[in-house]
Amino acid sequence: MKKDLKQKIGVYICECGGNISDYVDVEKVAKAVENEPGVYLVQTTMFTCSDSAQIEIIEGIKENNLDSMVVASCSPKLHLLTFRDVAKRAGLNQYNYVHANIREQCSWAHSDRTEEATDKAVRLVRAAIAKVRLSESLETIEIEAKNVAAIVGAGVSGLRSAIDLADQGTQVYLIERDHFVGGRTAQWGKLFPTNEDGKELVERLYKQIKERENITVFTGADIQSLDGSVGDFKLGVKISPRHITGACDEETSDQLYKVCPQETDDEFNFGLTKRKAIYKNYKNAYPENPVVDMDLCDKCGECLKVTNSNINLEQEAENITLNVGAILLNTGFDPYEPKDGEFGYKTIDNVITLPQFRRLLDMSNGSLEYNGKSIRDIAYIYCVGSRQPDGENKHCSRYCCTSAIQSALNVKSKYSDVRNFHINRGIRTYGKQETCYVDSTKQGDVYLQFFEKSFPTLEKIGDKTIITLNDALTDNETMEVSADLVVLVTGMVPRKEDTVAGILKVPIGSDKFYNEIHTKLRPVETVIDGIFIAGACQSPKNIRATMASTLSATAKANSLISTGKIELEPIIATIDTNLCEWCGKCDELCSYNAFEKVEIDGKMVAQVNKAICKGCGACAPICEVNAINIIGSSDEEVEVMIDAFVKDVQFIEDHKAKEAEKTVGKTDDTEKLKKALPEIGKKILQSLESEAKSVPEIAADIQHPADDVLYYLMSLRKYGFVKETGEINDDEYYLYELKQ
Amino acid sequence: MSLPINHIIGLLSDNLKLRKSVLPLSKNSITGWAKGLNIPKNGNTVLYTGHMYQLMPSIAFLGKIIGMLENSALNKTLGLGRFFNKIINVSMFITWPSRKMRNLYDKRLRNIAEMLTRSGVEYGYLYGKEMYTGALIYDMGVDDVFIKHAHRVYQLLKDNGVTSVITVDPHTTEMLRDIYPKFIKDYKLEVKSYLEVLNEVDIKLNNIPDKDVVMHDSCIYARGLDVLNQPVKILEKAGVNILDLNDSKKLTQCCGGPIESLFPAKSVEIAKKRVDQLNKNGCKEIVSMCPICLFNLQHAAENTEIQVKDISEYF
Amino acid sequence: MSKLNPDFILEFSTDEEFNPNACINCGTCSGLCPIGLDALPRKLSRYIVLGLEDKILEEKESYFQCLLCKLCVENCPTQVNISSNVRTARNYINRKIYKI
Ligand SMILES: Cc1cc2nc3c(=O)[nH]c(=O)nc-3n(C[C@H](O)[C@H](O)[C@H](O)COP(=O)(O)OP(=O)(O)OC[C@H]3O[C@@H](n4cnc5c(N)ncnc54)[C@H](O)[C@@H]3O)c2cc1C
Ligand code: SF4
Ligand code: SF4
Numbered sequence A: 001m002k003k004d005l006k007q008k009i010g011v012y013i014c015e016c017g018g019n020i021s022d023y024v025d026v027e028k029v030a031k032a033v034e035n036e037p038g039v040y041l042v043q044t045t046m047f048t049c050s051d052s053a054q055i056e057i058i059e060g061i062k063e064n065n066l067d068s069m070v071v072a073s074c075s076p077k078l079h080l081l082t083f084r085d086v087a088k089r090a091g092l093n094q095y096n097y098v099h100a101n102i103r104e105q106c107s108w109a110h111s112d113r114t115e116e117a118t119d120k121a122v123r124l125v126r127a128a129i130a131k132v133r134l135s136e137s138l139e140t141i142e143i144e145a146k147n148v149a150a151i152v153g154a155g156v157s158g159l160r161s162a163i164d165l166a167d168q169g170t171q172v173y174l175i176e177r178d179h180f181v182g183g184r185t186a187q188w189g190k191l192f193p194t195n196e197d198g199k200e201l202v203e204r205l206y207k208q209i210k211e212r213e214n215i216t217v218f219t220g221a222d223i224q225s226l227d228g229s230v231g232d233f234k235l236g237v238k239i240s241p242r243h244i245t246g247a248c249d250e251e252t253s254d255q256l257y258k259v260c261p262q263e264t265d266d267e268f269n270f271g272l273t274k275r276k277a278i279y280k281n282y283k284n285a286y287p288e289n290p291v292v293d294m295d296l297c298d299k300c301g302e303c304l305k306v307t308n309s310n311i312n313l314e315q316e317a318e319n320i321t322l323n324v325g326a327i328l329l330n331t332g333f334d335p336y337e338p339k340d341g342e343f344g345y346k347t348i349d350n351v352i353t354l355p356q357f358r359r360l361l362d363m364s365n366g367s368l369e370y371n372g373k374s375i376r377d378i379a380y381i382y383c384v385g386s387r388q389p390d391g392e393n394k395h396c397s398r399y400c401c402t403s404a405i406q407s408a409l410n411v412k413s414k415y416s417d418v419r420n421f422h423i424n425r426g427i428r429t430y431g432k433q434e435t436c437y438v439d440s441t442k443q444g445d446v447y448l449q450f451f452e453k454s455f456p457t458l459e460k461i462g463d464k465t466i467i468t469l470n471d472a473l474t475d476n477e478t479m480e481v482s483a484d485l486v487v488l489v490t491g492m493v494p495r496k497e498d499t500v501a502g503i504l505k506v507p508i509g510s511d512k513f514y515n516e517i518h519t520k521l522r523p524v525e526t527v528i529d530g531i532f533i534a535g536a537c538q539s540p541k542n543i544r545a546t547m548a549s550t551l552s553a554t555a556k557a558n559s560l561i562s563t564g565k566i567e568l569e570p571i572i573a574t575i576d577t578n579l580c581e582w583c584g585k586c587d588e589l590c591s592y593n594a595f596e597k598v599e600i601d602g603k604m605v606a607q608v609n610k611a612i613c614k615g616c617g618a619c620a621p622i623c624e625v626n627a628i629n630i631i632g633s634s635d636e637e638v639e640v641m642i643d644a645f646v647k648d649v650q651f652i653e654d655h656k657a658k659e660a661e662k663t664v665g666k667t668d669d670t671e672k673l674k675k676a677l678p679e680i681g682k683k684i685l686q687s688l689e690s691e692a693k694s695v696p697e698i699a700a701d702i703q704h705p706a707d708d709v710l711y712y713l714m715s716l717r718k719y720g721f722v723k724e725t726g727e728i729n730d731d732e733y734y735l736y737e738l739k740q
Numbered sequence B: 001m002s003l004p005i006n007h008i009i010g011l012l013s014d015n016l017k018l019r020k021s022v023l024p025l026s027k028n029s030i031t032g033w034a035k036g037l038n039i040p041k042n043g044n045t046v047l048y049t050g051h052m053y054q055l056m057p058s059i060a061f062l063g064k065i066i067g068m069l070e071n072s073a074l075n076k077t078l079g080l081g082r083f084f085n086k087i088i089n090v091s092m093f094i095t096w097p098s099r100k101m102r103n104l105y106d107k108r109l110r111n112i113a114e115m116l117t118r119s120g121v122e123y124g125y126l127y128g129k130e131m132y133t134g135a136l137i138y139d140m141g142v143d144d145v146f147i148k149h150a151h152r153v154y155q156l157l158k159d160n161g162v163t164s165v166i167t168v169d170p171h172t173t174e175m176l177r178d179i180y181p182k183f184i185k186d187y188k189l190e191v192k193s194y195l196e197v198l199n200e201v202d203i204k205l206n207n208i209p210d211k212d213v214v215m216h217d218s219c220i221y222a223r224g225l226d227v228l229n230q231p232v233k234i235l236e237k238a239g240v241n242i243l244d245l246n247d248s249k250k251l252t253q254c255c256g257g258p259i260e261s262l263f264p265a266k267s268v269e270i271a272k273k274r275v276d277q278l279n280k281n282g283c284k285e286i287v288s289m290c291p292i293c294l295f296n297l298q299h300a301a302e303n304t305e306i307q308v309k310d311i312s313e314y315f
Numbered sequence C: 001m002s003k004l005n006p007d008f009i010l011e012f013s014t015d016e017e018f019n020p021n022a023c024i025n026c027g028t029c030s031g032l033c034p035i036g037l038d039a040l041p042r043k044l045s046r047y048i049v050l051g052l053e054d055k056i057l058e059e060k061e062s063y064f065q066c067l068l069c070k071l072c073v074e075n076c077p078t079q080v081n082i083s084s085n086v087r088t089a090r091n092y093i094n095r096k097i098y099k100i
């Protein structure tokens, strides 16, 4: 044995105010472990996590000069850090403390078998003691971190994040793939729920960006490569040029749009309009200068003739490397594009998507027209591309009910004779957005509802499209709605052209959006240290939710890199370079890419990047020469734990003997218990006297709700009054009978 | 075969239009109850009966006749009836309910009036000038006829200098308090139910019931006019024990009366259900506070040991 | 098969209180209504909202069966003025069908 064993171990067993001690006999546990090798002191406490108990433990450790400690209490998820802190305050190294979980794993899991729960607790505590004996003092790994962040995507999420990080003193690179910032928000015109204008929102944010010197904005910028790890990433970015080298005022821009002969569908308006090779997304888009789309430009040279155009068609793309401590992904979403023929999309000419309708509405002036025809009756078909029973998008896109209804409000306030028909699958205008729904019913909108088992069908007759559906709100009666325009309320899907995910190795969830570590507890961190996600790239979100996640990612990133150093857990994999022969299996297996191949003394071996390794242990068993050890879970440590765990526990045997002695007393107990039963318990027993019954049958017999019966029946089962017969009745319910 | 709704509504609304009441009765049967009470002929505050107690025996009687028609070929003649009704008052040909029954309803009005007087409330009565409010016609949705009539009633009150009325039934209260203002510009009238008035003064009951009672709240009082606790307090102050009931107060169930004239059979069915509900805890005495409820529940409780009383019978 | 007729409701909306559109189809009213008709009152409002004139004709008597007792109104989660809406419907039927 290579290590110095710990000699003075303190063991603290928690009662958790009855949560543990009602089922686990903590005194017995204390007795059973007091003679374990190395144990100096064993204490039971009512609430180990309470301040007073912590102080007592600290004083005890100091007084008795203990060298390590074991706490047996709740799950380490709850209080591991609490007791590490206790250890530190008592002058111990925090890794000379080992935790045993005797609440979730003993008292709660086995509340019906108290003796066995106690037995299991003894074994767990013994294993913890065996482990702590071998424990070593470890220091946390400290690495340097650049207080510089790269923010990928300059939608409202990225813009806001840049401003906040910059204000906290971080140097920010804002990397936008498009040539203009703002993302999708600028496309929607008036935004729910406040009717603010999307373009104005973007303008406000961009102006704040411009006021801050520690933000650099790159547009036309594409991530090419990533090296390094948290605190010290190296991000390769390719910057496409604008081809306009100096200021280009509005007048000049207008002239350029005029002379340029090359035309294509304008993506910003979802193909409703055309744009030239020289273009801006919209008039006040930022940055101010237009851009030349070289994929479209055939270098005819017309633009060069415009005075003061400052055009340079030969400008080259630039590759740069950014050295940053953290990366925030804010790359947003795409609207769902229906398949050809899906609800008449592209096959019926007055069927458009909600994003198109938002653009149409934003651009319309004086009259509402589509394809040259004026529009009065608008039908909205909901959940297109979301909540698909058969397709792959199972999610609800969350924004669209509200957006469709807000569109109906907007269109009606602009053109009062319009009539709206909402053909939905249940309206989800949650939270404050519900007021949109209420307002829409007040303005006379009509709601019809279909179920996923029968989708509406569309047919064009004359100028009108007739939508036929079974209206669930009118007894599934077949109903025909005639509309001048059909708006498909399309959902949000992940970006189709996603170049970053592959390069950055961000995990993708089953819904294809970027995945966080834990939906509830760690919603903006990814499994890769130093890479955060926020906004609609993570899941469908409206702007409010986008901002909430953005600000939390920003705060997380700031707390990680702002001090210039990062502390990491020392519990990681280590390589015995004497044994390692570099077969590369560990490298293939590691999900985090923590292994590197290095040369040591003329031999190729594996090396673990301390900043990347999570200590998950997946690699250890794969190594054929056993060169990998996980600190804190070495083979030796695991073996002694197993030994300690399987050792006999004496008192159980004693107890069984005693039980056998007093069988008479036992029946007394049952009689007493029986008397103390609540009325319904007695009725259940009575009802079972004649024959075995299922829960519904008992319920019908004694005239009590079935859920009550189930609850009391389970108590009766626990106390040994009834048992299941093992059979089921015709309705497939289990039968219960009296236990003799 | 169901009833020709159109003809019944037509007949009733023609009557209101031509004869100012859905069922024009003789002056004597409208004002007879007040004989000998010496109520002043005018005053700023008047007791406004709205004819509901007086009409009830006749309307109910009509209901019975219609009920007989409901399943007979005779109901076709109602159309003819409506035609003639425009020329002569067809109601005159209907055999009226017994004098005895009318006396009972009159007695309730007398009780209310006497109780008000005994408790020191001052009020007048418009006698023959008083008009039905048109409640039934409003409920049937004949708005144009109703609106004209409402103006007539309001004009009458204004002409007689009335600024405040005490009503005796929920329907009249609702009309004068909540419905008229919707149709009449600058409408100003203080409207209180006698239950609200009596609740504010000291009163003494002469006929305190000797057993526990259960309350049948009027739908309109309870849900529309917030007359909820006043009747309870009036009885409780006199020491009457009122049994609790789930389907009461704001969740009270209708007596079925409002559809008496169009769907008599259904109306009785609902009334029977309500009596059963009221009798749930075995209580044998039901207190009502609306002549329609009173009649309908009594009708449903016929041939049982359950008694239905108007609250005024305790006065 | 029924055809939606959005113009129909315009003939009804004389009354400010007339708000069948606010109905969320929860069914509370139909469950409580002492009349116990399948159509009363939820479906009757629905027919008006959708402008299903045939259905309204079919059910015209049901509109007159309502007691105007407001039990439904008291319990409606979205404050639909059900009984007042029924009255508005009666007015329509009187005018258009019964010619009163
Ligand atoms: C029709 C419609 C109407 C809506 N209306 C409203 C509304 O009224 N109110 C509301 O609150 N919400 C609304 N939303 C939701 C709103 O659009 C989103 O919440 C918001 O756009 C999310 O912001 P974001 O910054 O996360 O993503 P985005 O707006 O999508 O921005 C992402 C940015 O990242 C850039 N990018 C993407 N990939 C890369 C890459 N690889 N490298 C660099 N940059 C990249 C994109 O070019 C873009 O600029 C609506 C959504 C739709 C579809
Ligand atoms: S060179 Fe290109 S950008 Fe310039 S005008 Fe020709 S097509 Fe347009
Ligand atoms: S928000 Fe509404 S329209 Fe969008 S997917 Fe969810 S339920 Fe469907």
Ligand code: SF4
Pocket (backbone or CB within 6 Å): C022, C023, C024, C025, C026, C027, C028, C029, C030, C042, C072, C075, C076, C077, C078, C079, C080, C082
């Ligand atoms: S209770 Fe109200 S919301 Fe519910 S179905 Fe009836 S009217 Fe509609």
Ligand code: SF4
Pocket (backbone or CB within 6 Å): C029, C032, C033, C034, C035, C040, C041, C065, C066, C067, C068, C069, C070, C071, C072, C073, C082, C083, C086
């Ligand atoms: S008001 Fe009419 S619809 Fe409503 S519960 Fe009463 S009878 Fe039924």
